[in-house]
Amino acid sequence: MTNSRLIADDFEMLLEEQDRKGMVRLLTAGSVDDGKSTLIGRLLYDTRMIYEDQLAAIRRDSARKGGDGGALDLSLLTDGLRAEREQGITIDVAYRYFSTLKRKFIIADCPGHEQYTRNMATGASNCDLAVILVDARHGVVRQTKRHSFIVSLLGIKHVVVAVNKMDLVDHSQEVFDTIVRDYANFATRLELPDLRFIPVSALLGDNVVAASTSMPWYGGETLLHYLETVHIASDRNLIDMRFPVQLVNRPNLDFRGYCGTVASGVIRRGDDVVVLPSGAVTRIESVIAFEGEVPEAFPPMAVTVTLADDVDVSRGDVLVHPGNLSRLDNAFEAMVVWMDEEPMALGKQYVIRHTTNTVNGQVASVRYRVDVNTLGREPGAPLAMNEVGRCTVRLTRKICFDPYASNHVTGAFILVNRSTNRTAGAGMIVDRATSLRSLEDHWDRETLESLPTPALSRISADERARMLGHRPVTLLLTGLSGSGKTTLAYALERRLFDAGLSVCVLDGRRMRQTVSRDLGYSESERSENLRRATDVARVLNEAGLICLAAFVAPSAAVRNKARQALGPDRYLEVHVSAPLDVCRERDVSGIYTKADSEQLADVPGVSFPYEQPEQPDLVLETDRLSVGDSVERMLELLRDRSVITSR
């Protein structure tokens, strides 16, 4: 007994050491068969996290599977559910644990399958670090890029590229170097502040836990050594104090505590704080942990605070320092990963969960989609499962948030389908400063170009008009979707062209696909779209052309700005008018059907105001006029205003 008592005393010291261990959450990703399961199995095996009975089970399964002549298959250790085992692929995030004397590790084991962007995002959301597997024989492949993109999207700061199966490429330094170069090239497009490369053989254990003797040219550290020593503490935001109230704890009349987890920054006894969104100001009276009062708390501590004043605070409110407020708004831009089989519907009400808040909201627009394989941007359309895009989200009330880049807690949210209750999407709020740049009002901004500059062109407007035989002008055809703007614009173009005139159509839909593909359909974005269209029209007019611009242009104020920008003598406004039900019936672009099924928000005339032109130069009631008649009337207008001669 005395003996084992002594051992226990020694052991107390070891235990205390264990008690000082840190924790690292990491993610592993790779394509199928890159050796991810083998690598994890290797880490667990070499750090002695596998027990005899588990090993025996793997031996049995290895023999049954029969691959490799029944040799021990470490990958069997980590595969989980039976259905998946039968398919032979991992299709859901599985969590593994191992620890060394220095650190405890939580591995989010993410599947390599093509379709599972959502699982990667899920696994990545809580990780400090990512290990991306590359098969040395195949190098950087599409999926490597996809995985790296998601890792950077979710804001993981440390990435290790483990170049695996080095044993199958003769441990060649050249192969390794080429992969490093390829990857580094492509990664410049991503936000990956700390990037490492390690050549490994998961199967044989080279450079995983023990240094390899087969790759003397590699002077770097082993994977495990890196994992044990990588500095992650400074990744946390200790500056911007955010304390989202999770629960009001009120056991009796004498105590009212606000429970929560510190999201960022340090909260101290005696701090002045502001309660958002109410704006009430008070002071932290005490910070209470179970052990008793503590002077301060920092992330991710879960504590209870009491306040000096009797202010109104409830779940979802956020305590911040007065000099350092978070954003407070009912709309934001975000990168969204769609996770539900039911595709995103614009304008549909979702439940948005953000910190401890629950609020209704909608995706108002998708600015663009990101092709996760090429990183290319595609025109915005509602997202389907596993798609990623930049969206505008609108809420029914204001909440406090920060950009995800500076705060992973207050910058993240999920969208929940109200009828199925499934988690449909996950979003990361984008810094407003950049997102709003394009939403700023550029109409009246002084640009270098608008300052007086000497005319560079040696051809005067008159000379052009004389040569072309007409005066340049922009004819804005404004009206609801389906009113006939585009049809009339192209019909008129034909007539003018046949008469030998120089004319072109500026088509609103084309404009959306090109110059304005980053824009959505909010009021400010529509305004910006027309401003750009106006700039294009001006260039066309300066070249002497007649420009027929077919745009909904629902706002009278914005149309007026276009008139100002082009100059009143180069601007004519034609109101292409048809009753809403006629437009609906025509529904050329399917826009009204979508509006009705809540897939589309902000449809002018339905869910967005269309302001009738007050003094248009011409009104065409297309439900009563034929296309030919309408064209005749426009020709008349052009003659009338001496744009074209009255021949």
Place this chain on the structure above:
Amino acid sequence: MTAYSLTHLRQLEAESISIIREVVAQFENPVMLYSIGKDSSVMVHLAIKAFHPAPLPFSLLHVDTTWKFREMIEFRDQFCAEHHLRLIVHSNRTPEAQSLSPLIHGSKRWTDVMKTQALLQALAAGNYDAAFGGARRDEEKSRAKERVFSFRDVHHQWDPKNQRPELWQIYNGRVHKGESIRVFPLSNWTELDVWQYIHREAIPVVPLYFAAVRPIIERDGLLILRDDERIPLKPGETVQPRLIRFRTLGCAPLTGAIESDAITVPEIIAEMLVATTSERQGRAIDHDEAGSMEQKKREGYF
């Protein structure tokens, strides 16, 4: 540790407390499953911390198979009295259950009727929309993919294909009437973490976890504690006094002991660091068939 960082146990503790509070904030009628084992002890300890100085805002529920070790029941009653915890005890009292014995009918049928079905009866009776369980992801393969908030349909069934993606620490606990969520606040803890925490926080656990000389029958490779006159000797079997302890606790006739002389928590940890078998090995239930845990979970088992 450097300034403003937490040790791994502190981080795990904070995460669990935050999960437990979130359940109370999101649900109307949660309950905490209490199995009397070490994981339950830790879970209850964390819950007490989460709401301190207020009392626990939910009850504990113990599903009693009527074959638990006597020391477990004693410990339970004392522990709950000491901490002023509301405890609900439920056993399956149907005629089928009354006619069943773990000695005769095998662990599969026994577990189904006395654990799974009994649990479902208790959950239905209490109309709970959330139930905490002390399961950990490191326990068993099929648990590795378990969510912290695990969705169950109106039949309390678990469909691995129909689980909600769980991102950051944002938990989606929305359910329709009759559906529920099982919550696992200890998801990220390992067996070693649990013991280290028990040591650091001096959390009381059932004495059966510590080595003592106890009357033992060796049966089918398991060391069975003859806790009770209800366990008859089979021909050829004898009761031997042996120095043993338990790594995991369940029904007396179905739970195997291990030979050990660890009588303190540090000694248990020391033993575990050199151990070569996993903790579930002592449970008859997992040996039944490959994937048996997954099957049981689909049927409603915790």
